[in-house]
Amino acid sequence: MSIFGWQKIFKFTLVQQVKTKSFIISSILISVLVLTMTVLINVLPGLLAPAAGAVENGPQAGQTSTVYFTDASGITASSDYQKIFEDAGMTFIGSDGADKAEEYTSTVRNGSGCVFVLLTYNADTGYSIKAMRPLDGSVSPDDSNAIAGIASSAFEELRLEKLGLAQDKIPSAIAPVSIVNTVAGEEEQTFAQQMINSILPMITSLILFIMIVAYGQLIAQSVAMEKTSKVIDLLLISTKPLAVIVGKVLAIGALSLMQFIGFIVVGVIGFAATLPLGMGLTSQALAGVDGVGEFTDAFGKLFSEFSPLTIIMILVIFILGFLFYALIAGLIGATVSRSEDVNSAMQPFAIFSVVGFYLAYFPDMMADGSQSFLKQLAYYLPFSSPFSLPSAMLTKQIDMLQTVICVLILAVFNVVIALFVARVYEQLILHTGNRIKLSELVGFVKK
Amino acid sequence: MALTVKNISKKYGEVTALSDLSFEMSKPGVYALLGTNGAGKSTAIRIILGMLSKDRGEVLWNGGPIQPIKEKIGYLAEERGLYPKYRVIDQLTYFGELRGMKKAEITTALNYWFDRMGLNAYRDKRADQLSKGNQQKVQLAAALISDPQLLVLDEPLSGLDPVNADLFKSIIYEQTAKNKYIIMSCHQMPVIEEFCSDLTILHHGKTVLQGDLNEIKKGYGRVNLEVKCDGDILPLAAECGLVPQEVTPDGVHFKIKDEQQAAALLKKAVDAGLTVVRYDLREPSLHEIFVEHITRADNAAKEGLA
Numbered sequence: 168m169s170i171f172g173w174q175k176i177f178k179f180t181l182v183q184q185v186k187t188k189s190f191i192i193s194s195i196l197i198s199v200l201v202l203t204m205t206v207l208i209n210v211l212p213g214l215l216a217p218a219a220g221a222v223e224n225g226p227q228a229g230q231t232s233t234v235y236f237t238d239a240s241g242i243t244a245s246s247d248y249q250k251i252f253e254d255a256g257m258t259f260i261g262s263d264g265a266d267k268a269e270e271y272t273s274t275v276r277n278g279s280g281c282v283f284v285l286l287t288y289n290a291d292t293g294y295s296i297k298a299m300r301p302l303d304g305s306v307s308p309d310d311s312n313a314i315a316g317i318a319s320s321a322f323e324e325l326r327l328e329k330l331g332l333a334q335d336k337i338p339s340a341i342a343p344v345s346i347v348n349t350v351a352g353e354e355e356q357t358f359a360q361q362m363i364n365s366i367l368p369m370i371t372s373l374i375l376f377i378m379i380v381a382y383g384q385l386i387a388q389s390v391a392m393e394k395t396s397k398v399i400d401l402l403l404i405s406t407k408p409l410a411v412i413v414g415k416v417l418a419i420g421a422l423s424l425m426q427f428i429g430f431i432v433v434g435v436i437g438f439a440a441t442l443p444l445g446m447g448l449t450s451q452a453l454a455g456v457d458g459v460g461e462f463t464d465a466f467g468k469l470f471s472e473f474s475p476l477t478i479i480m481i482l483v484i485f486i487l488g489f490l491f492y493a494l495i496a497g498l499i500g501a502t503v504s505r506s507e508d509v510n511s512a513m514q515p516f517a518i519f520s521v522v523g524f525y526l527a528y529f530p531d532m533m534a535d536g537s538q539s540f541l542k543q544l545a546y547y548l549p550f551s552s553p554f555s556l557p558s559a560m561l562t563k564q565i566d567m568l569q570t571v572i573c574v575l576i577l578a579v580f581n582v583v584i585a586l587f588v589a590r591v592y593e594q595l596i597l598h599t600g601n602r603i604k605l606s607e608l609v610g611f612v613k614k
Numbered sequence: 615m616a617l618t619v620k621n622i623s624k625k626y627g628e629v630t631a632l633s634d635l636s637f638e639m640s641k642p643g644v645y646a647l648l649g650t651n652g653a654g655k656s657t658a659i660r661i662i663l664g665m666l667s668k669d670r671g672e673v674l675w676n677g678g679p680i681q682p683i684k685e686k687i688g689y690l691a692e693e694r695g696l697y698p699k700y701r702v703i704d705q706l707t708y709f710g711e712l713r714g715m716k717k718a719e720i721t722t723a724l725n726y727w728f729d730r731m732g733l734n735a736y737r738d739k740r741a742d743q744l745s746k747g748n749q750q751k752v753q754l755a756a757a758l759i760s761d762p763q764l765l766v767l768d769e770p771l772s773g774l775d776p777v778n779a780d781l782f783k784s785i786i787y788e789q790t791a792k793n794k795y796i797i798m799s800c801h802q803m804p805v806i807e808e809f810c811s812d813l814t815i816l817h818h819g820k821t822v823l824q825g826d827l828n829e830i831k832k833g834y835g836r837v838n839l840e841v842k843c844d845g846d847i848l849p850l851a852a853e854c855g856l857v858p859q860e861v862t863p864d865g866v867h868f869k870i871k872d873e874q875q876a877a878a879l880l881k882k883a884v885d886a887g888l889t890v891v892r893y894d895l896r897e898p899s900l901h902e903i904f905v906e907h908i909t910r911a912d913n914a915a916k917e918g919l920a
Contacts, residue, residue: 396695
């Protein structure tokens with residue numbers, strides 16, 4: 168099975184596909200969409216700043232002028248809270264016991280710029296702070312929530328004090344306890360690292376999945392078109408079927424990579440160009456985790472931990488995974504005799520790729536996901552390993568030796584499937600008539 | 615230089631598509647592969663061109679197994695194929711590159727064929743913007759671009775208007791004059807008679823007639839008589855023992871046993887004072903030979919089944 172001449176088919180297919188209207192239009196439209204989305208991520212929340220500002224700045228006297236407070240905790244009194252709220256610029260009206268709860272509820276419901284805080288105790292459920300705001304919308308849910316927060320913090324300290332704890336011991340008594348769970352000898356992951364470690368693998372696999380679905384269809388269409396237009400007769404006097412399919416699959420693979428890299432570049436440029444505006448969600452999120460520096464550090468740390476070999480391996484897995492599915496798409500294209508049959512013929516392909524994708528991610532959703540049998544299986548099966556291996560490598564759930572074994576299995580399957588596809592393609596390429604069923608393919612190989 | 619086809623056979627499951635086809639082209643010229651639809655012509659051509667594997671037999675070119683990818687071969691397929699959305703110039707350049715031609719060679723060849731076929735106005739058009747005839751010209755250009763030594767033309771004239779048919783014929787004549795080896799499959803028998811010296815007629819994958827066309831015709835002798843008179847010749851023909859095969863406004867067609875029978879009818883017509891407008895004593899046409907052999911093969915098959 169010679170592949171002599173595949174480079175000419177590769178070059179021609181690539182150049183002609185780039186010239187097609189569908190490629191040009193989809194490239195422009197998706198680029199504009201990506202650019203718009205990345206710009207909006209930074210700009211849109213900024214444009215809605217007046218609404219968001221109230222949340223950031225906490226309760227203001229102008230918005231919440233009066234706080235009604237009923238203390239039915241049995242441990243503190245409403246007067247304990249008066250100074251705290253008055254210092255925040257609000258009028259404080261308090262009562263002890265639940266007697267006035269109904270009255271305050273009615274007053275606040277029909278009032279404006281006031282909040283009613285009800286502190287209660289239940290033997291089964293413990294303490295509860297309920298913040299109620301007026302019907303007229305003069306106080307936002309965030310504002311009333313912030314007032315409840317103030318009451319809650321104050322209650323934490325006051326009850327310890329009432330129970331006899333010295334004032335100087337209270338901060339240490341209410342200090343939060345954080346739980347750190349790491350592999351022995353390794354450092355704790357920051358929030359940014361955790362984010363990157365969970366999002367990056369998903370993005371990698373998602374990109375591969377989208378490429379497989381979108382470009383698999385294109386490969387099948389291209390093969391079917393060559394067959395239905397009878398051009399293949401002319402090609403086969405100059406080259407072999409394997410060269411035709413290899414040239415086409417690699418060309419469309421390269422095209423898809425080029426297009427995807429283009430989208431990513433456009434997205435990064437749009438995001439980076441509007442980030443300095445500091446108006447959007449990203450800047451707020453970054454502010455919450457000690458700024459851009461932490462993310463930059465996390466990215467730097469992530470990539471510094473990977474050897475060039477790891478990065479090359481991920482790239483190889485990506486390419487082998489795409490080729491695996493692309494060859495199958497080419498085979499499906501060869502089984503049809505009419506272009507309009509391609510869509511229905513591709514349905515099993517879509518199901519196959521979805522199963523591969525979910526097999527890679529489903530174990531993560533399970534409680535004991537990290538070491539489950541399904542997860543290990545996903546590493547070794549060639550239709551799921553392209554989705555699961557990159558994330559496993561990035562999150563260090565798999566060592567290099569196991570990775571190499573899984574990649575070798577994927578590579579061997581690629582060779583086997585390429586030979587199978589070439590053999591079937593050779594038999595099917597001149598076939599006309601009904602679409603070949605899956606069960607009939609093996610018969611073609613035997614011939 | 616010679617093309618030798620030896621006992622090539624091909625089966626699809628239980629169906630025999632081609633059975634022991636053998637022929638030889640020891641000198642340049644046009645060889646005809648004829649047959650009804652599904653007779654095995656396209657299968658034979660695809661095997662000769664290496665596109666289809668064979669179950670048995672061999673195809674030799676210059677004494678060695680034919681290697682279509684390496685040889686200078688051109689092919690015009692029966693079912694025309696061009697990329698509908700790609701420019702004509704791009705497609706032909708691609709086909710030239712696949713045949714191993716250099717850029718400059720392709721440019722020279724394309725300039726010649728675009729001029730020769732009147733395609734200059736269409737070089738930058740997409741294939742689906744061309745008429746059927748022009749698409750066919752582009753495909754012939756694709757077959758000829760590498761100046762092939764062996765040219766396979768499957769139904770080259772089907773669907774062409776008379777002007778373009780003449781253009782194609784003149785190109786085939788040119789190629790013949792350049793000592794090319796041409797295999798032609800065509801349902802238009804007069805075209806075959808015009809170009810081919812040797813032929814094979816296939817039916818259900820089997821060879822039912824093969825040889826030099828002139829020799830085959832001579833073997834039949836002049837057994838066809840076409841007569842047109844200004845009066846009724848049928849009573850006179852009956853007196854000579856002749857039964858009309860076909861009566862048309864253009865005359866009456868008789869099958870004769872020998873030329874004396876024809877001479878007797880002519881004498882009777884003259885004696886009867888009829889004006890003989892046309893008197894044509896000829897060998898059977900290829901069309902007649904073709905139909906006769908196919909019918910004979912079908913009848914033999916029916917008898918075999920019975």
